[in-house]
Amino acid sequence: MADLLEAVGYRVHREYYVNDAGRQMDILATSVYLRYLDLCGEQFDFPSNGYKGDYVWDIAATVHRTHGDALRHTAAEMFNDIPADAGKGADGGGDKELHIDALIARAQQLLGAHTTAKSSTLA
Numbered sequence: 350m351a352d353l354l355e356a357v358g359y360r361v362h363r364e365y366y367v368n369d370a371g372r373q374m375d376i377l378a379t380s381v382y383l384r385y386l387d388l389c390g391e392q393f394d395f396p397s398n399g400y401k402g403d404y405v406w407d408i409a410a411t412v413h414r415t416h417g418d419a420l421r422h423t424a425a426e427m428f429n430d431i432p433a434d435a436g437k438g439a440d441g442g443g444d445k446e447l448h449i450d451a452l453i454a455r456a457q458q459l460l461g462a463h464t465t466a467k468s469s470t471l472a
Contacts, residue, residue: 384409398445
């Protein structure tokens with residue numbers, strides 16, 4: 350698809366995803382939630398393995414306009430006891446995969462009550 354669009358004159362940005370049982374969607378959702386927290390005024394280092402595209406900001410801004418601060422949790426709640434990101438450990442180490450996976454789990458935990466309430470409203 351990207352080749353076709355490029356051939357007819359469009360500027361194309363390519364991103365490649367590996368089919369890994371939904372993990373990429375989890376990273377996308379967590380990246381959007383973290384940008385939402387940014388918009389709520391929380392301050393933290395964005396994960397090196399998070400999605401940084403403008404589209405993530407756009408989605409987060411839509412969530413923020415729709416829900417205000419209703420989904421907000423503090424950066425401390427989100428990042429407490431999360432393994433260090435790459436290059437951020439006490440010894441300069443850290444693991445970007447463990448870091449993002451732990452953030453995914455934390456976001457799911459923190460947002461679980463919100464998503465459950467929303468799902469039951471839709472039923």
